[in-house]
Amino acid sequence: xxxxxxxxxxxxxxxxxxxxxxxxxxxxxxxxxxxxxxxxxxxxxxxxxxxxxxxxxxxxxxxxxxxxxxxxxxxxxxxxxxxxxxxxxxxxxxxxxxxxxxxxxxxxxxxxxxxxxxxxxxxxxxxxxxxxxxxxxxxxxxxxxxxxxxxxxxxxxxxxxxxxxxxxxxxxxxxxxxxxxxxxxxxxxxxxxxxxxxxxxxxxxxxxxxxxxxxxxxxxxxxxxxxxxxxxxxxxxxxxxxxxxxxxxxxxxxxxxxxxxxxxxxxxxxxxxxx
Numbered sequence: 001x002x003x004x005x006x007x008x009x010x011x012x013x014x015x016x017x018x019x020x021x022x023x024x025x026x027x028x029x030x031x032x033x034x035x036x037x038x039x040x041x042x043x044x045x046x047x048x049x050x051x052x053x054x055x056x057x058x059x060x061x062x063x064x065x066x067x068x069x070x071x072x073x074x075x076x077x078x079x080x081x082x083x084x085x086x087x088x089x090x091x092x093x094x095x096x097x098x099x100x101x102x103x104x105x106x107x108x109x110x111x112x113x114x115x116x117x118x119x120x121x122x123x124x125x126x127x128x129x130x131x132x133x134x135x136x137x138x139x140x141x142x143x144x145x146x147x148x149x150x151x152x153x154x155x156x157x158x159x160x161x162x163x164x165x166x167x168x169x170x171x172x173x174x175x176x177x178x179x180x181x182x183x184x185x186x187x188x189x190x191x192x193x194x195x196x197x198x199x200x201x202x203x204x205x206x207x208x209x210x211x212x213x214x215x216x217x218x219x220x221x222x223x224x225x226x227x228x229x230x231x232x233x234x235x236x237x238x239x240x241x242x243x244x245x246x247x248x249x250x251x252x253x254x255x256x257x258x259x260x261x262x263x264x265x266x267x268x269x270x271x272x273x274x275x
Contacts, residue, residue: 013170017153021164030042081274121138124142166204174205187218197210
């Protein structure tokens with residue numbers, strides 16, 4: 001069976017670019033503030049290390065040092081994750097950039113090796129909550145993990161004015177994964193059967209997706225369907241919007257909305273991260 005969004009082969013390359021980037025940074029650049037609000041470049045690097053370690057502990061070793069709350073609603077889970085992230089970043093302020101790089105390099109390899117052992121169509125240890133799933137296939141969980149690694153590295157690159165990972169090869173799978181949030185995001189949008197929204201992301205890594213109303217649900221597809229509305233944005237705006245790097249108000253200046261307002265306006269609040 002073909003994996004809908006293959007990303008496994010990209011992790012080593014993405015990690016290689018991260019290590020090269022971090023090794024090139026000056027002491028001042030490590031302390032630059034980023035689009036991740038309160039986090040500096042060093043804080044994001046520490047967060048990426050936490051992601052590697054948590055995956056190895058929980059998914060590979062089945063060790064849960066701090067188990068998720070029993071009340072597993074989306075808001076409760078987001079609060080829990082935010083606290084875990086904040087605790088780790090605070091503690092990692094004691095760790096030097098050199099040690100962070102060494103740990104990211106070694107754990108990144110072990111992390112990628114573990115993902116390779118997972119059955120793509122087996123049930124993931126964690127569902128993709130922002131897509132509204134209570135259970136997810138491993139391929140989707142892995143693609144979600146890839147978007148995490150990609151967008152945090154992109155935040156670092158933006159902060160220190162370094163290009164490098166917005167190519168079609170590395171970035172298109174991120175966008176393809178992000179837009180899978182659309183059907184759940186539009187779940188309360190009422191529209192007639194057959195109503196369609198075209199999402200057109202321009203730029204080197206861009207593409208077109210269509211959101212189609214079918215019976216009582218929405219479906220995302222790359223096949224062109226009749227549509228009553230269209231959203232147009234460039235690929236640089238897309239990752240910032242989908243990861244809460246732009247507010248809905250800020251996005252209005254960067255996104256073109258055409259057609260039925262009831263169909264296009266909800267797009268501006270789309271979030272494809274646990275936040």
